[in-house]
Amino acid sequence: MPSPALLVAVPLIVAALLGALRRLIPRWTADLLSILTAAGNLTMACWWTAHALHRTQVYWFGGWFPRGRMVLGIGFTMDGYGCALAALAALLTTLALIYSWKHFESGGGHFHPLMLVFLAAMSGFAVSGDLFNLFVFFELMSTAAFALCGLKTHEPAPLAGAFNFAVTNSVAAFLMLTGIAFLYSATGALNLAQLGQALAGRHDRLVLAAFVFLTTGFLVKAAEFPFHFWLPDAHAVSPTPVCVLFSGIMVQLGLFGAMRLYATVFQGCFAGTRIPWIFVVIGAATALWGAMMCFAEHHLKRLLAFSTISHTGLMTLAFGLWSKAALAGLFIYLVGHGLVKAGLFFCAGILLHRFETMSEPALFRRGRALHWTAPLWFLGGLGLAGAPGFALAIAEAHVTPVAPWTEAIFFIAGTLTGAAVLRVGLRVFIGLGDAGPVDRSATVDEKPETNDPGRLVNTVLYFPALACIGGCMVLGFWNGIAGIARASAASFVNFSGYVHMVYAGATVVAQPAPVQSALLKGVLWAGLRGVAAAAVALWAVLHLRIPRPLRWPSHLEGSMRPVRELQSGHPGDYVAWLTLGCALLGAAVFWLAL
Amino acid sequence: MTAIPGVGLLALIAVSALALVRTDDVTCQTIALSYYGLLLALMFFLFRAPDVALAQITVGAIALPLMVMLAITRMKHREATRRKEKEGK
């Protein structure tokens, strides 16, 4: 049995040594060592996920076992949900490092240590069972992410993006710390299980205020409306492998933090109140907002960034429904979305590598020579829409039966984001219609992030994209994923099982009975989404051949223009929006709970 | 025993915080930051947190203002060089 501590310790040690010996070791050694480390993490995390399907286990650092009901040290709680996310983080990091093999700019050898620290932070965050430890990993993740975001220092835009990212996320972290202090003063504990037990049934103003600040902190990371402004800026400027990690797992880990906290600390406080509906409302608003912004966007990385906002909104909605079926669907959604989004970013990275631009009009018709990237991009677009055969379709078939009206949100968000990606594909890889409008965000000039003078596209660049999109399709056809998701969701919501694990060392997971999900209905809806996405994409591309009043996709793009001004690129604006969101969240929580 | 100086010090910190963010000149602000860090360290000593007070003195009153100062210096230096280059041309 590998020690859970190795999930964090091994990447950290390798990162520190790579940093210490930066001047001495050649590039290929750094590449190879970090790929092997990430792959090792992937193996361990997969092992723990498989283990957690039957038995969830706690691990005490320093051997500080609880004395009676008093937790002395810090514990890792190895449950299915957390371990699976750690595995996803390791998988995406491995692929991102493979993608960066040899030709990716390494920033003087600092890229690899930072990637490994980032991986360690994500793994620790996913399985930590201590409130303050969550904060530490949140900060560790942020620090590595800020630095990686500003990797391309030859232009001012990446630095502006990294600065906005760092300021908003730091404010979020301090709000989170305020929430932690509130909870500590209420209970004198930091362990999640102990906190949950101490607070059970209590929802006075102190607990509510702590909930507001903690949730704000996590929702900023999860880029929920109106905390999302930093995300497109950070994504537009980050190097491709970093974008993959941001969009594929880091943002979702923010949401996961809020989920973990709700499942352990606040579940007992808010049982019977309508507080989870706040997440449904926030999620739905974010999903629709992100989808519309995504469709109106013409800078490829920003477009994908807005689709991440939209889909994380859908995940938040599924979380707010707070039922085992919805959480099982969310589990599949997390994995499937992570893979498909990573695949799309890898494809965008290939385009950037080959053509040195991310602007849709500038890329018009230029991708026709890329015979391998084109199918991957189109499959990615369909996967994002949740067409049948992809993991997202199964995920939605689990979530929507819980509340049938959510089908509408899933339909709109999936169709619009999928259509945006397919529209880009039709223009870039096939060359249909016209080049599309040139807007300001599409004209951010890009310097190449790779130092391969030939700008050739080789297998190393294709492989990660192929693995991601292919993986998402495999999950879409593999029956086992639903079983894993149901077992993980069942142990995730089971707070008494969690407490038992923390105090007794381990809990046996009761195998949930297979639920009859409305699969046929789900496949029908999925097919409908795929067809709708393709139709909207064609409609948008061929708009010049359509009578003016019927050019609805173009009208949508045009009508979003004033709204896009809100995305002002000014950190002061973003913090003002952040405070507004925090205040609104506070108002909603106090109104619903008191 | 600590009550009266403690309350006074907290009031001073509250006022300084506002003064610090209202100071627009960055060089003045750096000095103010050092002073603010020192006040915080004093508060930590007064409220029985000597470890944190030491960390705060070394970081808040020395390292942090030093880094800000170095950053400002480097930017000024850049501007001077840029101006020189322009004049040279």
Next chain:
Amino acid sequence: MSFPADYPYFVAAWILLCGLYGIVRSRHLVHMVISLTVVQSSTYVLLLAIGFRRAAYAPVFAGLPVGARVVDPIVQALMLTDVVVETTVVALLLAMVVKAHEKGGTTSPDDLRFLRG
């Protein structure tokens, strides 16, 4: 001696809002970074106030009998972490400011808007 029992918590809230106000009104990136440290310092005051106990010693048992009444050592450990986090975030942000000034030629957040729309 009686005074409002929640006084330090209100001071912490005040400092938090001061810091946020500083960030929002900031015209200089360095000013913004310093305002961020003010936001951070509100968490110091809050944590310290929570762990404080009247008529108690510092939690250092050099020359103090074990079992003496001491203030909470946990919040102090948390604050130590907090201090380190503050420094590192500031160092990183200042590096970004310096570099942005180098490349963009400006230190004002109003002129650093390369990412609009």
Next chain:
Amino acid sequence: MKAGHRLVLFAASALGIAWVYCAGALNMPAWGQYRGPYGDAIAHLAVYQRHATDTVNAVTYDYRGFDTLGEEFILFSAVTGVMLLLRPEPGRPEAKKGKSSGNPASFRDRATLSETVQVFTTAIFGFSVIFGIYMATHGQLTPGGGFQGGVILAAAPMLLYIAENTDAFRRIVSHPLVEFLEGTGAAGYALIGVAGLAMGTAFLTNVIPLGTTGDVFSSGTIAAISACVGVEVAAGFTLVIFEYLREILSREKNEEP
């Protein structure tokens, strides 16, 4: 958004935040009435279990030592980030630029320092090195510890800079060993944790004899970790200072001949 609109938006939401914050704070235990069980339990256990008299450091480096591991790597990644962001760009050597720009003014006033100041600062340099090392090695006994000691050590070379001993300063801060020490200090902390695993116990479990309470070599891993942290912090801060000063230093070097 215009600055005025931004402030109005902020003012409205600040009222909301203030209300939430104060509503919560009013429900806290009154100031000075700390009741929580966690801190008291640790304060009473640490001296017996860990032979450390400074319980804050016992918490920092042992009970919650895993947090501190994360914290040290926050420092590590921030230092790496600063080096990444401020790295000299290929094709634009700063030394060359210095020459081409004619005779630039130094950023520092060229008024000479009095000898008293020079001698005095050099003396303090020695003192602060010793004090930094003392603090980093006595964390388990008295207030202080690796972090505080490390910062003092890193500040020491700055005194040389003040004393205009720029050459010695440059030799210290630009030495390749600094970077090596920073990484190994951070790795050392994690490796002490792994030593626990190798002995068949949990990560970061104490593996060194505890010694007598009050002794410099007491409290086992706490002292060892504190030393590692001291090395990492000292080297890390030195690297950050060097990165900020790099450009200015290369300029002064060009001026000297």
